[in-house]
Amino acid sequence: MKAVVQSRAGDPTEVLDVADVEAPPPPGPGQVTIAVTRFPVHPGDLQTIAATRPDGGHPAAVGAEATGVITAAGPGVDLPVGTRVAAFFVGGAWRQQITVGADVVVAVPDALTEDVAAQMLINPITVLMLRRAAQQHHSVGFDGVILNNGAASSVGRLFTAGAQHHQIATISIVRSAARADELSRRFPDVPVVSTHTADWKDQVRAAVAGRPIAVALDPIGGTASADLLTLLDPGGSLVLYGLMAPEQIPLHASTLVHRDLTIRGLTIGRWALSSAEQKKSDLASAAAISQGLASHFDVAAIYPIDRIRDAAAHAARSGKTGTILVDATSGATP
Structure with a gap:
């Protein structure tokens, strides 16, 4: 499967690459595996990439937010396979599959488009x-x-x-x-x-x-x-x-x-330091905001995952209206 990685700190338009990597492990207790459909490129992502120095020169996983569909669920998870979800605070979310804790996953309301679902957590929180x-x-x-x-x-x-x-x-x-x-x-x-x-x-x-x-x-x-x-x-x-x-x-x-x-x-x-109760409340509120204010979740452009550097360049550009999204299904591997 494909994943966005970086091997050194620097300008995201120069240091981001798309690599073929192994699929994530099956979900354990309290975890789900998600087939990622889209992810956003936020200005904060670009700042993090520019400052991150991967350990030992090994490529580092990139990204913190994504949306997709649950393909497998471990014991103790209430969300069934096939549920559309958004995930946040996921190390290496910019890839075609992720296995994460169900506590960082929120079901996407049926009325939301993929474009809104891809933005429904970081910005509202x-x-x-x-x-x-x-x-x-x-x-x-x-x-x-x-x-x-x-x-x-x-x-x-x-x-x-x-x-x-x-x-x-x-x-x-x-x-x-x-x-x-x-x-x-x-x-x-x-x-x-x-x-x-x-x-x-x-x-x-x-x-x-x-x-x-x-x-x-x-x-x-x-x-x-x-x-x-x-x-x-x-x-x-x-x-x-x-x-x-x-x-x-x-x-x-x-x-x-x-x-x-x-x-x-x-x-x-800093949100990572919030209490479990605060996080749960914020995740629910973010879903409500995405429903109630869906018309304000503009999209400036959508890029295929293989054009991640172009997506990063557009995300850094001033004067755009909306968020840059990446289609993780483009060129998807079985």
């Missing part, structure tokens, strides 16, 4: 984590406003849609007029500001109409984070959940000290 972090500020959900930077991204759009559902006020921040127009059409009741205009900060202040800017969510870092900090009201929080900017955040301690601001980091990797 990230949104749940962001909302929990934002709601630690006492004003969120009341008169406090959240700045949603990178709002045109897959996570950004889902966060906006979920915030609307929970009646949490947000302002979308993007980098171009085209992205602003796109979001205005999708979310006509949510203010959107593009940083390509010189007075974008004044536009943000006008949009909040005197309400406190309590939290800023930022997947970028660097100067973008510094700009967001200047907009926060005293006692506000910047939540960083990405590393897209190459530069450090230009920040003087006085910015935090004199206005009682906080900065916290958040990554989907």
Whole structure:
């Protein structure tokens, strides 16, 4: 069978390969084997690949999320063979078959397409984590406003849609007029500001109409984070959940000290440290989000597994709408 692997750290478009590997072992107690149909390529995947140094130069398995069909189930598993499922936090998910613990698997609702099923865990769980972090500020959900930077991204759009559902006020921040127009059409009741205009900060202040800017969510870092900090009201929080900017955040301690601001980091990797109860709740919530907000799970393109480098290059490209998916069944071996 085919699997995506990497032999060294570096640019995913240069270090990712597709190798013929042995099929996974049969499932043991509490495990299932899944015939993978699709998997997503997230920006976070690319960052992990770029930083990963495989042990001893041996090719390392790649990927953390996939969807497919259960082909075998071990003792103690309630999900029957033939069930469509999504799996997350799977080391080496980018392959045609995986054997994993049933505790990281969720049944895919019948109404969901393969495209949505392939995205139904990592991004929705990230949104749940962001909302929990934002709601630690006492004003969120009341008169406090959240700045949603990178709002045109897959996570950004889902966060906006979920915030609307929970009646949490947000302002979308993007980098171009085209992205602003796109979001205005999708979310006509949510203010959107593009940083390509010189007075974008004044536009943000006008949009909040005197309400406190309590939290800023930022997947970028660097100067973008510094700009967001200047907009926060005293006692506000910047939540960083990405590393897209190459530069450090230009920040003087006085910015935090004199206005009682906080900065916290958040990554989907931290979810692994959650309690079993929290994980179970989040997995169920992710499935519910994927059903209720299915129209916001856009797909930018679908690539065959043999073109994984092209998929990685597209995933790294700015200006796309939606997630890059890979069809794991292309060239499938028996």
